[in-house]
Amino acid sequence: MADAGITVASVGTALPGPPIDNARLGALFRSGPVFEQWIDSFIGTRTRHLAVDLDTGEIACTLADLGETAGRRALAGAGVTPAEVDLVVMGTATPDALMPATVNLVADRLGIDGVPTYQLQSGCSGAVQAMDVAHQMLSTGRHRTALVLGGDVCAKHVDLSIDFARLPPEQLVNTVLFGDGAGAVVLTTEPGPVRLRRVLVRFTGLNRPPGQSVEWFGMGDRHDERIAFHEDFKAIEESVPVMAGEILEELLKDEGWTSADLDYVLPPQLSVKMTEQIVRRLDIGDAREISCIADTGNAANALPFFQLERLLPDMPPGAKAVAVAVESSKWIKAGFVLEKAG
Structure with a gap:
């Protein structure tokens, strides 16, 4: 939007x-x-x-x-x-x-x-x-x-x-x-220096098996032998970098920006090694990467806030930033665009 x-x-x-x-x-x-x-x-x-x-x-x-x-x-x-x-x-x-x-x-x-x-x-x-x-x-x-x-x-x-x-x-x-x-x-809605210009959320998991599942056990199945977590690491490794690139491309296109306009990129934070792989695939030009995964581990839905905490104090007037997130459980593309008034 x-x-x-x-x-x-x-x-x-x-x-x-x-x-x-x-x-x-x-x-x-x-x-x-x-x-x-x-x-x-x-x-x-x-x-x-x-x-x-x-x-x-x-x-x-x-x-x-x-x-x-x-x-x-x-x-x-x-x-x-x-x-x-x-x-x-x-x-x-x-x-x-x-x-x-x-x-x-x-x-x-x-x-x-x-x-x-x-x-x-x-x-x-x-x-x-x-x-x-x-x-x-x-x-x-x-x-x-x-x-x-x-x-x-x-x-x-x-x-x-x-x-x-x-x-x-x-x-x-x-x-x-x-x-x-x-x-x-x-x-x-009050005026402020950092605008949330756009947010993207799109389900793209039609006819695709989940890349990750988390079980919830109740009284009736608490002794079940199912494992609580399951991940298809191969599917995640193959799909997330591609999806991240597509998200970044779409957000830039919607804003009428190119990678040369970017000052900061907040990439998906799966693990340090995976984030490095994703960033290598992204067209970010000279934009600065904002990552926290090495210190926080994969804290899932807390991660964008840790990234924002590192980003906001350093954003100079006129700076542009794009955040990218991928939901691998049933494949959702997500991201948002920030710009600081200049």
């Missing part, structure tokens, strides 16, 4: 606990230096933050906890009170529970009431989908200020009692690839 005078007033993020490095995971998996070298060579992530205590197995914080912290930071950064928020939208693949929706828990804790709230169930495009919903609703003129949240906490899927050394590679990768976190932005 094209720009309708929507601006990004602020961003806030939250991470659980201290960073967990590869040596710590190597000790947990009883694999030592060989495991660390494998992560460095094939994943590239240096640290990630986890909402589970690796010593006790206890869940240290929830998505609602992180969303509250990120939301408070975003509101404070924008100088906006809870009473001034008239729309809340959240994107996540791992809500704390099926009901109540995590977005409503966060709104309650922040003191936001009497406004529309929406929670979108989606993977790595969920944060952008949440931005799209807020962008469209603000564009109607019926709302002025939106709090947009995104994040994921995979702690409920971590079982420290298993023998990690015996896991097949596809399950082991999921254990080291992901991290937990949350982020938030305040979008407003």
Whole structure:
């Protein structure tokens, strides 16, 4: 959807606990230096933050906890009170529970009431989908200020009692690839320097098998032998760089820009190695890459907010930025365009 005078007033993020490095995971998996070298060579992530205590197995914080912290930071950064928020939208693949929706828990804790709230169930495009919903609703003129949240906490899927050394590679990768976190932005119709010019969300998974699936177990199937996570890494490796290029090309075309006009690109953050592969395929000219994956791990719907947190303070007047996100569970193209007034 094209720009309708929507601006990004602020961003806030939250991470659980201290960073967990590869040596710590190597000790947990009883694999030592060989495991660390494998992560460095094939994943590239240096640290990630986890909402589970690796010593006790206890869940240290929830998505609602992180969303509250990120939301408070975003509101404070924008100088906006809870009473001034008239729309809340959240994107996540791992809500704390099926009901109540995590977005409503966060709104309650922040003191936001009497406004529309929406929670979108989606993977790595969920944060952008949440931005799209807020962008469209603000564009109607019926709302002025939106709090947009995104994040994921995979702690409920971590079982420290298993023998990690015996896991097949596809399950082991999921254990080291992901991290937990949350982020938030305040979008407003008030004038501001950073405009959210356009948001793109498009489902492209017709007749395509999922690239990723996450099971949700209930009382009736909690002892089922199905694994919680499944990824088709070959399909993801083949499809995501191509889709990322298509997203960037479409957003530039819609704006009437070329790659030479770009100052910043926020690429998909699957892993360090995958992001490097994607960026090599993108036509970004001299644009600066904004990535956070090496330090945060794949924190899914929190990632665009971590990228924005790094981008916004450095954007000079007139700078142009494009963010790209790919949802590989059922193949969604997503992205957004920012421009700072000059």
